[in-house]
Amino acid sequence: MTRLLRNLLLAILALNLAAVPASGHDYPEYARESLYVPVRDGTQLAVNVYRPADADGVETDPLPVIFVFTPYRARHVGRDGEVVETALQDGLALRSLLRAGYVVAVADIRGKGASFGARRGFQDRTEAMDGHDLVEWLAAQDYSTGDVGMVGCSYLGGTTMHTASTAPPSLRAIFTGASDWDKYAFVRRGGITAQFNTRPDEPLSDDLASVPVDADTDGSMLRAAVAQHADNTPMAGLWYGMPYRDSVSDLTGNAFWDEVAIWQYADTIREAGIATYFWGNWNDEPTSDVIVAAENLDSRLLVGPGSHCETPRDFDFTGEIVRYFDFHLKGVDNGFADQPRVTYWADEDGDGGHYVRGDSFPGAGAANLSYYLGGDGEQGTLAPDAGSTGSASFAVDYDVANDAYFAFWPSPLDEHGLVYDSEPLASDIDLLGFPTAHVTLAADREDVDVFVYLEVVDAEGTAEVISFGRLKASQRAISEAPWDNLGMPWHSGRSTDAEPLVPGEAAQLVVPMLATSRHVPAGSRLRFVVTGADPRQRNLADLRQDPAPVITISHGWEAGSRIDLPLVMEASGN
Known part of the structure; x- marks a missing residue:
């Protein structure tokens, strides 16, 4: 009609x-x-x-x-x-x-x-x-x-x-x-x-x-x-x-x-x-x-x-x-x-x-602000420039369960994976729309579950998750969505598109993250966290592997591991 x-x-x-x-x-x-x-x-x-x-x-x-x-x-x-x-x-x-x-x-x-x-x-x-x-x-x-x-x-x-x-x-x-x-x-x-x-x-x-x-x-x-x-x-x-x-x-x-x-x-x-x-x-x-x-x-x-x-x-x-x-x-x-x-x-x-x-959806027309993963050893950094080539590894920690029956939104998982922190922001920024994570990784298995989280850490050090995403590495192939996906990457999830990892070889994962509307004041830090398990996986006991998979994240210009943030240059008015 x-x-x-x-x-x-x-x-x-x-x-x-x-x-x-x-x-x-x-x-x-x-x-x-x-x-x-x-x-x-x-x-x-x-x-x-x-x-x-x-x-x-x-x-x-x-x-x-x-x-x-x-x-x-x-x-x-x-x-x-x-x-x-x-x-x-x-x-x-x-x-x-x-x-x-x-x-x-x-x-x-x-x-x-x-x-x-x-x-x-x-x-x-x-x-x-x-x-x-x-x-x-x-x-x-x-x-x-x-x-x-x-x-x-x-x-x-x-x-x-x-x-x-x-x-x-x-x-x-x-x-x-x-x-x-x-x-x-x-x-x-x-x-x-x-x-x-x-x-x-x-x-x-x-x-x-x-x-x-x-x-x-x-x-x-x-x-x-x-x-x-x-x-x-x-x-x-x-x-x-x-x-x-x-x-x-x-x-x-x-x-x-x-x-x-x-x-x-x-x-x-x-x-x-x-x-x-x-x-x-x-x-x-x-x-x-x-x-x-x-x-x-x-x-x-x-x-x-x-x-x-x-x-x-x-x-x-x-x-x-x-x-x-x-x-x-x-x-x-x-x-x-x-x-x-x-x-x-x-x-x-x-x-x-x-x-x-x-009349436009939240984040339509937002600018793209990229923060790159970097750092040496366990000290991960998040910065507008990619920095030198390097990598960091972690073993999947399955001991992430909590007592929440309905965990509608995750709490910070900083202790269960790799953490990448930005410097304190020099000025306010406003985020509105869909972030996207680009992660170059290798694993010692043919498949791993990858969870990514975007956090804001205030000047007092309190962290809060503002967006997250997840992707099974074997489903990393990007396909054309059968609907308007608002510019976000789409993974079909079909068995015919699945591709196991080659253990030890790098693969690129593009992970769409949930929409957010967040004012980040000067003095706060952005934090990017990568884990291999999440408390909302109710079947963690069945998923647990011994020894646990080891995941290695690569960074630097060639690796391109980063998070693309939907940036509003000026806060929207009424």
Whole structure:
């Protein structure tokens, strides 16, 4: 659907709003019902529907619907004995949307919560079509105008995207955060699993803590549903079992990475005319994927400070979501159409910062600032000039594990590899965009895992990781990406492109690193760290080799080992 046609349809919608209360009407109360809804193969999924209400009772006029599709139990009894309800939380503005005159529906995916069925893989096409069927079921209810939006972050962002990839006719707009554009590059970035998707699966007892649907008065249907969850595909086993992008999973029987790659369905989303808004935060690994997805779908984009699915500070996040859906689902003329497409947090001194609005992705047009690896022995240096030829070696240290269950962002690993420090900066610099590491190395094995980290070390000596990347040395061949990769190098991950190292011979690795927005004040130092293991590798015990691999990094003009930094010559203004 063209932008012109979409705007025309919104204008027509605006002429038919007599039955749709404007968001200025506040609904402080709600009425909830929960029930099982069968999808196309007959599997019954638990759906919780919340309808706005005020002192006069439940709103009887049809309203737009906001749908959330979750594996984390729509309603469950918490450890304190209190009922936790996803729809009544406001991290994704759901409670505010309910108050603003939207029906909010939250459903458990098959194989989780109170829903029946077993999960095949992880965000597969079955789950995507389940989302499609529930969108259309919600659109057909008497309380619905027929216009549906979806919102979600992390896994919920993934269900939002996968549902959109099936182009439900009634799905008008989505707001999705911290999700992936390409599942392989997300879970096995650089060919290496080192990310929270490999955590253990939740025990069935978690799902048994779900609140049964209204008709299930004795909980027997819940128990029967949860019994089917025992057949769920193990998530970590699925990802570990597919080392290459073209691997065939023993658990699903197909090249599963292709099935769950959102980029494969980009044309479907575009042609359906579904409005898209992507959101991420700088200290969160999915954000680089979020930026790429937004650019390839010509989507709105918000990048805030903070960690995984954390509400961006100093920003009216709830108001942004409500205004977005008001525009797309109610046709409210609230100026949203004239708002710049991209909003991102620009870092300043200390904890300060400000939001920049514009139409280009963060870092578009940034200058390139190269810092070269150098030094003698264990004293590594990082400088604008390459310096003399040399090298340094280290044995991979596998003793890097920590106690963090969800290590969304790594802590400094300076004690576990090679460290290269710059001199204190003579003046401030501002980094915005995607760094790239170029590492010339040799190893005593045919393959090694390589992790690189960019840190800022303040004048007091405190180090903080601001970007990182990883690459299995055998997957170092650079290929052409099947999408606009925003100028970053791309490694296919396919078995046909794999090339083992020749032990003792040098090879060049180009490692794309995660996007960053960082003000680095004068007096601070830049630090580049190289390791052979990372705490977020949950299978370190299986990866450990004895003796440990020895990796040698070469530097100097001929070797060209360096990190290219995206430099903003002057800090961006408001």
